[in-house]
Amino acid sequence: MKLYDQIFDVVKQFKKLFSPGPVTNADVSGSITAEIFLIVSLVLSAILLRHVNVLLAGLVTFILAIVLISNIPLIPKFKIEQEDSLEKMIFYAVVTLSIIVVFMYWGGNLV
Amino acid sequence: MLEFVLCIIIVLSAILALIQKDLLKAAILTGFSGGALAVLFQILLAPDVALTQAIVGAAIVPVFIALAVQKTQREDS
Amino acid sequence: MNELIPLMVIVPLIAALLISAFSKFNKVTKIFAFVVAICLPLIPLLSNYGLHYFGGYEPILDNVTSFVYHPAITYSFTFLQQIFIAMIGLLTFLVIFVYLTKYKEVSGPYLFLLFLGTAAVTAMLLTDDIFHMFVFFEILALAQVGIVAASSIDYSYEMALKYMILGSIGSPIMLLGIGFLLALTGSVNVTDIATAVHNGLVDATSPVFLTSLGLIFFGWLYASGLPPFHTIKSGIYSKAEPHGAALLQSFTVISMISIVLIMHRIYSTLPIFEVLIVFFSILAMILGVSMALTQTDFRRMIGFLAVGELGFIGLGIGLGTNYAITAGLFQALNEIIITALLFIGFGAIVNATNEVDTRKLGGLLAYHPKVSLMLLIAGLAMAGVPPLSGFQSKLMLVQASLNCGFPEISILAIMVSIATFVVFVKTFYVMFLRPKPKELEVEGKEVPRAMIFAMGILLILVIGLGLFPDVVVNGISSFVGGIL
Amino acid sequence: MAQTQLAILLTSVALVVIGLYAAIFVDNIIKKIIGISFIEEGANLFIVAIGYKAGGVVPILMPGMDTSWFASNAAYPLPFGLVLTSIVIGASTLAVMLALVMVLYRRYGTLSTKVMLADTSKQEEYNE
16 A cells, blocks of 8 residues: 555645646646656666667566656656756766766777 | 976966966966967977967966956955 | 859858848848848759869879878768758748847847858758868857847846856867867868778777767767757757747757768767667657656747657667668658747747746637647647658658667657657647636737748648658658668 | 877876866856866867877978978878867857856856856746
């Protein structure tokens, strides 16, 4: 029953997402759609790993699904990370740059 | 030998410019870095680039920064 | 008439400079801008296909290695360039037309920025020289910042400064990548670099070559607004004037495809290249659409959707077959048209109500039936409903990924289309169908005729390309066959 | 003279890293812009170092020079031409950024990035 309660708690948490201002049913249903879409699409794209290794793909998909579902609601967390303050944008840009460069220099031939 | 000294000047003045509390000093140190870069370009057999860098890096950019500092505030709070 | 090829860049550049110099003569400026804007789509349609060497320096044949070297900056003009330049010219014309009819006193600097951006993307598409492309890429970034900062929307300066700071991280990194390539091959001409790479003069598995791909790829991420730059890209769309945003998104799409085609010609032998592009495209689709579902500001929502749609283009190019790249480029053409239509249409709504929050809107169908109908069709086209143009390109993409043996990507693409559809149905209901809130004041303002005209022309293109996709697809397909 | 080239490459890497550090960790916006301009300088220095030839001559053909000797001894001039453009672009970008900062300072009265360039939905309190 814990998961059930958690899912119902999601709707309450969405209220904070739209403050200040009223919360309409269209917004909440949109957010729930986004929530489901996010989980399903991330899990689905994890299946793409099967072209590397089937066992790895199964393991990663399973773990990702458990982690994502037990952490709902995800959308408020994702939205905080993607707000438009310069600090967060620069941080993610530089992190991406360093990951790309390190990965290309040492692991570019592995694929 | 000169090029090693210039490299050290460039990196050192870049670091010093970023830890200054006074923004006007930071502007001047940027000019130091740009000017040293211009001399380094001359050593690297690029006199045309050195001339441009000397004008842009050692004069125009610090003046722009100093103007911006004058219009805003001088100390880094 | 091959002499027309450089004119495609020179005409908007000269017009931009003249307008900014003589902007105090209001009427003359208006007429001049209008005439130049009409010329822009006509020049590429009249010009012949071919190559243009600046300064007349023809390619040199090296007798020892029997390779051809290109000493001049080369512009190559084929069907792909023709269709995209004509489209950007048409869009510039429509945007300038909307702008000129909206204001009595036109601002010279703003027209300067619009023409400068057009010239920059045209040069990026035409050029065969990677550094030339970089220079115009920087000019384009400055023009984009100017267009955002010139708008009268709250916080537009902040957004412009953020975009500029991120840009001054992204562009030098790309310059470093170009420097790596220059160090390896000694040339900046893409054809020469590609010849050197494909003939084994450069070790394609060396870490330096791979790092150059990583650095240029990062610059491409910034240029096209894929993650991690999707927030800033959608931000600048939402802070620009609606007609400016319509042009900004087309700049983004064209700079994206011009850089990725150059990267594809150089790095297509590396398997990691396609993996990188597909990874970031999938990320863009997921993040863009899921963020669009939660937005309450509808300009921001279209911004995120535009970023999500960019993922489809990247997907097509990342899959790497002839059919897939054709689908990606066709999707790029469709996206330019559809997103421009959406931005102009929602701009008309902002114009009429002065409200951007979807929670405070409603019941607008009775007031603006024409605009709402056109927006509905555009939204359906973006979501991929037959027989509109978005459907054709997305169907091609789904088929291409099935043919490549990636059914997961097909399912993902269909899911993203469905989520886009949900966004539109939700927004359309909230803005047009539900009862009007009491606080909302619709002061019976008419939507400007020029906006309706611009939307009408774009709508004809959407429906036309949906019914007869072969007009464009065959030409693009033969172009793609040439570069593979 | 490989040492010279190595030292210069290290310097350009150091400039890029200093710039990236400043982009993340420095709060003052003017200092952040100064730091970011170092990335551009590092890239320029790297490209000039490509064209450098140890023990070579400046790539300007003087009257009376032997052409074949010049061709084998001169530095490679193409990167120098590219850097010229890049320097000017960098300076103009910097000027536009500083101009935007001056406009924004009038509204916020501070140079802190955390205040000036925060999330727009949280900036309502600073708007007059």
